[in-house]
Amino acid sequence: MASQTQPVTTTTGSEPEIILYDLASTKNLCFSPGGARIRLMLNYKRIPYKTVFIEFPDIAPTLKAFGIIPPESGLYTVPAIHHLASDKYIMDSASIAQFLESTYPSPSVPLTSELGDEILRKARSVAGKVMQTSVLPREMFILSPRSQEYFRRTREAALGHPLEQLLQGDKESQIWEDMDAGFRALGQLLLTNHDKGPFILGEKPSYADFFIAGSLKTTRVVEESVFQRYSKYPGYHEIYQACLPFMDKWD
Secondary structure, eight states: OOOOOOOEEEEOSSOOSEEEEEEOOTTOSOOOHHHHHHHHHHHHHTOOEEEEEEOGGGHHHHHHHTTOOOOTTOOOOSOEEEETTTTEEEESHHHHHHHHHHHSOSSOOOOOOHHHHHHHHHHHHHHHHHHHHHTHHHHGGGSOHHHHHHHHHHHHHHHTSOGGGGGSTTHHHHHHHHHHHHHHHHHHHHTTTTTTOSBTTBSSOOHHHHHHHHHHHHHHHHOHHHHHHHHTSTTHHHHHHHHGGGOSOOO
16 A cells, blocks of 8 residues: 655645635645635634645545545545634535634635535536536646646546546537537626626625635636636736735645
């Protein structure tokens, strides 16, 4: 059995109140969309935290050792956090966001809204298909050899074919063409309150902003050209730019 790799740790200047467990990459930067949403929330609320990057094969044994109970699927996933003051371990970005909002209520981050919920549903439907084609196979290039082996084995078992097939021929161009109208419609939703402020709900960011901006930022970490392709659609670039001040710590 391969030995567990020593995790990479980074920290803010202040004494951390949160330990954030995130996916490891050779860039030592966050490339997990779920981790990005929590990172943006931590940065916006200015909560001191330390990041521990974990290799793919080490996620389950690490979180299991913390006593975290997985969902019915039995899958352990990151992000996860350890809140030091309460000694609580929490897994899943939605659960973590709820904990952070209740424990650190100021500045407030609206977790739900009619517009935000609609945007999240459409984003998962539209962008999810593109990310599987354009981002998933390219994540291999920023993983360590151990994580590459795990990632390829598990993802190809789910797909039923090699990762490289996702990028063969005109498959990538075709999926972007198929999703073009959906991207444009979603972009218009992102700009609904643009006359009131730079964020989805207007003057201040919400969880939906962090969902969109986090997905764009992690796409950029994986492959710049795919990020630029996303950014050409109205709405996406505006939300990304509005959230830039909360991307100062990304390691």
